[in-house]
Amino acid sequence: NNRGELRIHESLDELRTDLADYVAELSEASVKERGVFAIALSGGSLIGLMGKLCEAPYNKTVDWSKWYIFWADERVVAKNHADSNYKLAKDGLLSKVPIVPSHVHSINDSVSAEEAAEDYEFVIRQLVKTRVVSVSEISDCPKFDLILLGLGPDGHVASLFPNHSALNEREEWVTFITDSPKPPPERITFTMPVINSASNVALVVTGDSKAESAHLAIDDVGPDCPLIPARMVQPAMGKLVWFLDKLAASKLEES
Ligand code: 6PG
8 A cells, every 4th residue: 555654553652662763763864864854743642652752762862963843733822831832842852852942943922823824934944945954856845854743533634624725725835724623723734745745754643533534544445435634645755654553553454
Protein backbone atom coordinates (compact mmCIF):
# COMPACT_ATOMS: atom_id res chain seq x y z
CA ASN A 1 0.00 0.00 0.00
CA ASN A 2 1.20 3.52 -0.74
CA ARG A 3 0.03 4.94 2.56
CA GLY A 4 3.50 4.98 4.04
CA GLU A 5 5.35 2.86 6.53
CA LEU A 6 3.30 1.40 9.40
CA ARG A 7 4.99 0.95 12.77
CA ILE A 8 2.53 -0.75 15.09
CA HIS A 9 3.59 -1.05 18.72
CA GLU A 10 2.55 -3.46 21.46
CA SER A 11 2.88 -0.84 24.16
CA LEU A 12 3.03 2.92 24.51
CA ASP A 13 6.46 2.58 26.01
CA GLU A 14 7.72 0.80 22.92
CA LEU A 15 6.11 3.46 20.71
CA ARG A 16 7.76 6.23 22.72
CA THR A 17 11.19 4.67 22.29
CA ASP A 18 10.70 4.11 18.56
CA LEU A 19 9.46 7.69 18.10
CA ALA A 20 12.44 9.13 19.99
CA ASP A 21 14.82 7.00 17.90
CA TYR A 22 13.12 8.14 14.69
CA VAL A 23 13.28 11.85 15.56
CA ALA A 24 16.90 11.55 16.75
CA GLU A 25 17.93 9.77 13.53
CA LEU A 26 16.24 12.36 11.31
CA SER A 27 17.83 15.14 13.30
CA GLU A 28 21.26 13.60 12.86
CA ALA A 29 20.78 13.02 9.12
CA SER A 30 19.47 16.53 8.56
CA VAL A 31 22.25 18.22 10.54
CA LYS A 32 24.78 16.20 8.57
CA GLU A 33 23.24 17.16 5.25
CA ARG A 34 22.10 20.75 5.85
CA GLY A 35 23.65 21.83 9.13
CA VAL A 36 20.20 22.39 10.70
CA PHE A 37 17.01 20.50 11.57
CA ALA A 38 13.67 22.22 10.88
CA ILE A 39 10.94 20.38 12.77
CA ALA A 40 7.25 21.23 13.08
CA LEU A 41 5.26 20.02 16.09
CA SER A 42 1.52 19.64 16.65
CA GLY A 43 -0.46 19.65 19.87
CA GLY A 44 -2.44 16.98 21.66
CA SER A 45 -1.04 13.70 22.92
CA LEU A 46 1.99 13.95 20.61
CA ILE A 47 4.23 15.93 22.96
CA GLY A 48 3.79 13.44 25.82
CA LEU A 49 4.66 10.63 23.42
CA MET A 50 7.91 12.45 22.49
CA GLY A 51 8.95 12.63 26.15
CA LYS A 52 11.84 10.16 25.86
CA LEU A 53 13.78 12.76 23.90
CA CYS A 54 14.39 14.62 27.18
CA GLU A 55 15.94 11.51 28.73
CA ALA A 56 19.23 9.66 28.30
CA PRO A 57 20.69 8.98 25.82
CA TYR A 58 18.82 11.42 23.56
CA ASN A 59 19.15 14.47 25.78
CA LYS A 60 22.92 14.19 25.33
CA THR A 61 23.26 12.73 21.82
CA VAL A 62 20.86 14.98 19.90
CA ASP A 63 22.44 18.18 18.55
CA TRP A 64 19.77 20.47 20.05
CA SER A 65 21.63 23.65 19.05
CA LYS A 66 20.78 22.88 15.40
CA TRP A 67 17.03 22.50 15.97
CA TYR A 68 14.61 25.09 14.58
CA ILE A 69 11.13 24.56 15.94
CA PHE A 70 7.80 25.37 14.32
CA TRP A 71 4.18 24.41 14.84
CA ALA A 72 2.11 22.65 12.19
CA ASP A 73 -0.86 24.09 14.03
CA GLU A 74 -1.43 26.39 16.96
CA ARG A 75 -4.38 27.63 18.91
CA VAL A 76 -4.67 31.43 18.83
CA VAL A 77 -4.37 31.98 22.58
CA ALA A 78 -1.72 33.60 24.77
CA LYS A 79 1.55 31.68 24.90
CA ASN A 80 1.10 31.00 28.60
CA HIS A 81 -2.50 29.78 28.20
CA ALA A 82 -3.27 26.17 29.09
CA ASP A 83 -4.57 25.62 25.51
CA SER A 84 -1.37 26.80 23.82
CA ASN A 85 0.47 24.16 21.81
CA TYR A 86 3.64 26.21 22.38
CA LYS A 87 3.18 26.00 26.16
CA LEU A 88 2.52 22.27 25.92
CA ALA A 89 5.75 21.71 23.99
CA LYS A 90 7.75 24.11 26.16
CA ASP A 91 6.68 22.48 29.41
CA GLY A 92 6.90 18.92 28.11
CA LEU A 93 10.01 19.06 25.93
CA LEU A 94 11.66 22.34 24.99
CA SER A 95 12.44 23.54 28.53
CA LYS A 96 14.14 20.23 29.31
CA VAL A 97 16.74 20.27 26.53
CA PRO A 98 19.23 22.95 25.42
CA ILE A 99 17.25 24.46 22.55
CA VAL A 100 18.38 27.92 21.36
CA PRO A 101 15.51 30.24 22.36
CA SER A 102 15.73 32.27 19.13
CA HIS A 103 15.23 29.07 17.12
CA VAL A 104 11.78 28.51 18.62
CA HIS A 105 9.21 29.96 16.22
CA SER A 106 5.97 30.31 18.11
CA ILE A 107 3.09 32.38 16.75
CA ASN A 108 2.34 36.03 17.41
CA ASP A 109 -0.21 35.68 20.20
CA SER A 110 -1.29 39.32 20.36
CA VAL A 111 -3.11 39.61 17.02
CA SER A 112 -6.15 38.08 15.30
CA ALA A 113 -6.07 34.56 13.90
CA GLU A 114 -5.89 35.99 10.38
CA GLU A 115 -2.90 38.18 11.20
CA ALA A 116 -1.23 35.41 13.18
CA ALA A 117 -1.42 33.16 10.11
CA GLU A 118 0.00 35.92 7.87
CA ASP A 119 2.79 36.68 10.33
CA TYR A 120 3.69 33.02 10.65
CA GLU A 121 3.89 32.57 6.91
CA PHE A 122 6.11 35.66 6.73
CA VAL A 123 8.46 34.21 9.35
CA ILE A 124 8.70 30.96 7.40
CA ARG A 125 9.37 32.88 4.17
CA GLN A 126 12.31 34.66 5.82
CA LEU A 127 13.74 31.35 7.03
CA VAL A 128 13.32 29.81 3.59
CA LYS A 129 15.41 32.69 2.20
CA THR A 130 18.21 31.92 4.64
CA ARG A 131 17.79 28.16 4.01
CA VAL A 132 17.02 27.33 7.62
CA VAL A 133 13.99 25.74 5.98
CA SER A 134 14.59 24.19 2.57
CA VAL A 135 12.29 24.64 -0.36
CA SER A 136 10.47 21.95 -2.28
CA GLU A 137 11.72 21.39 -5.83
CA ILE A 138 8.21 20.76 -7.08
CA SER A 139 5.79 22.95 -5.15
CA ASP A 140 7.74 26.09 -4.12
CA CYS A 141 6.48 25.29 -0.62
CA PRO A 142 8.76 25.12 2.39
CA LYS A 143 10.22 21.64 2.83
CA PHE A 144 10.41 20.92 6.53
CA ASP A 145 12.79 18.17 7.56
CA LEU A 146 10.05 16.68 9.72
CA ILE A 147 6.39 17.48 10.37
CA LEU A 148 4.86 15.62 13.31
CA LEU A 149 1.09 15.23 13.29
CA GLY A 150 -1.56 13.73 15.54
CA LEU A 151 -4.84 12.30 14.25
CA GLY A 152 -8.27 13.30 15.53
CA PRO A 153 -11.10 10.78 15.94
CA ASP A 154 -12.82 12.73 13.13
CA GLY A 155 -9.77 12.29 10.89
CA HIS A 156 -8.31 15.80 11.26
CA VAL A 157 -4.60 16.51 11.14
CA ALA A 158 -2.99 19.77 12.29
CA SER A 159 -6.07 22.07 12.31
CA LEU A 160 -7.36 20.80 8.98
CA PHE A 161 -10.81 19.44 9.79
CA PRO A 162 -13.15 17.35 7.61
CA ASN A 163 -15.34 19.35 5.21
CA HIS A 164 -13.66 22.62 6.13
CA SER A 165 -12.63 25.03 3.38
CA ALA A 166 -9.13 25.34 4.93
CA LEU A 167 -8.53 21.81 3.72
CA ASN A 168 -8.62 23.00 0.12
CA GLU A 169 -6.28 25.97 0.53
CA ARG A 170 -3.65 25.73 -2.18
CA GLU A 171 -2.04 29.21 -2.24
CA GLU A 172 -1.20 30.00 1.37
CA TRP A 173 1.39 28.15 3.41
CA VAL A 174 -0.34 28.97 6.69
CA THR A 175 -4.06 29.57 7.01
CA PHE A 176 -6.46 30.27 9.88
CA ILE A 177 -9.83 29.08 11.10
CA THR A 178 -12.19 30.64 13.60
CA ASP A 179 -14.68 27.78 13.86
CA SER A 180 -12.65 24.76 14.93
CA PRO A 181 -14.94 21.87 15.90
CA LYS A 182 -12.32 20.98 18.54
CA PRO A 183 -11.95 23.87 20.99
CA PRO A 184 -10.53 26.43 21.12
CA PRO A 185 -12.16 27.78 17.92
CA GLU A 186 -9.39 30.06 16.62
CA ARG A 187 -6.36 28.35 15.18
CA ILE A 188 -3.69 28.68 12.56
CA THR A 189 -2.48 25.70 10.59
CA PHE A 190 -0.06 24.59 7.90
CA THR A 191 -1.96 23.89 4.70
CA MET A 192 -2.02 20.50 3.02
CA PRO A 193 0.49 21.54 0.30
CA VAL A 194 3.02 22.43 3.03
CA ILE A 195 2.46 19.16 4.86
CA ASN A 196 2.85 17.25 1.61
CA SER A 197 6.07 19.08 0.72
CA ALA A 198 7.94 17.94 3.83
CA SER A 199 10.90 15.56 3.64
CA ASN A 200 9.34 13.47 6.41
CA VAL A 201 5.86 13.36 7.90
CA ALA A 202 5.04 11.26 10.96
CA LEU A 203 1.49 10.57 12.11
CA VAL A 204 1.42 9.54 15.76
CA VAL A 205 -1.83 7.82 16.68
CA THR A 206 -2.79 6.06 19.90
CA GLY A 207 -5.95 4.82 21.56
CA ASP A 208 -9.12 3.15 20.33
CA SER A 209 -10.94 6.44 19.62
CA LYS A 210 -8.59 6.77 16.61
CA ALA A 211 -9.05 3.23 15.24
CA GLU A 212 -11.80 4.12 12.77
CA SER A 213 -10.05 7.21 11.41
CA ALA A 214 -6.76 5.29 11.15
CA HIS A 215 -8.60 2.67 9.09
CA LEU A 216 -10.14 5.33 6.82
CA ALA A 217 -6.79 7.07 6.43
CA ILE A 218 -4.66 4.01 5.74
CA ASP A 219 -6.67 1.14 4.27
CA ASP A 220 -7.84 0.79 0.70
CA VAL A 221 -11.38 1.80 1.57
CA GLY A 222 -12.72 2.74 -1.85
CA PRO A 223 -14.56 5.81 -3.10
CA ASP A 224 -17.72 5.36 -1.01
CA CYS A 225 -15.94 6.00 2.26
CA PRO A 226 -15.48 9.60 3.45
CA LEU A 227 -12.20 11.22 2.38
CA ILE A 228 -10.81 12.31 5.73
CA PRO A 229 -8.00 14.90 6.00
CA ALA A 230 -5.47 12.33 7.22
CA ARG A 231 -5.90 10.39 3.98
CA MET A 232 -4.83 13.48 2.04
CA VAL A 233 -1.44 13.40 3.77
CA GLN A 234 0.67 12.11 0.90
CA PRO A 235 4.13 13.67 0.85
CA ALA A 236 5.02 14.04 -2.83
CA MET A 237 8.76 13.46 -2.48
CA GLY A 238 8.99 12.76 1.22
CA LYS A 239 8.47 9.80 3.47
CA LEU A 240 5.35 9.13 5.56
CA VAL A 241 5.61 7.01 8.71
CA TRP A 242 2.72 6.01 10.99
CA PHE A 243 3.36 5.35 14.67
CA LEU A 244 0.37 3.43 15.99
CA ASP A 245 -0.36 1.55 19.18
CA LYS A 246 -2.35 -1.69 19.05
CA LEU A 247 -5.62 0.04 19.91
CA ALA A 248 -5.33 2.63 17.14
CA ALA A 249 -4.33 -0.15 14.72
CA SER A 250 -7.14 -2.48 15.76
CA LYS A 251 -9.36 -1.75 12.73
CA LEU A 252 -6.61 -1.88 10.10
CA GLU A 253 -7.17 -4.52 7.46
CA GLU A 254 -3.57 -5.52 7.04
CA SER A 255 -2.38 -5.54 10.62
C1 6PG B 1 -4.56 20.43 18.45
C2 6PG B 1 -3.50 19.59 17.86
C3 6PG B 1 -4.10 18.60 16.92
C4 6PG B 1 -3.80 17.25 17.48
C5 6PG B 1 -4.90 16.34 17.13
C6 6PG B 1 -4.78 15.02 17.85
O1 6PG B 1 -4.48 21.63 18.37
O2 6PG B 1 -5.47 19.83 19.03
O3 6PG B 1 -2.47 20.29 17.34
O4 6PG B 1 -3.70 18.68 15.64
O5 6PG B 1 -2.57 16.77 17.04
O6 6PG B 1 -6.12 16.94 17.50
O7 6PG B 1 -4.77 15.27 19.22
P1 6PG B 1 -4.69 14.08 20.24
O8 6PG B 1 -3.45 13.33 19.88
O9 6PG B 1 -4.61 14.69 21.60
O10 6PG B 1 -5.94 13.30 20.02
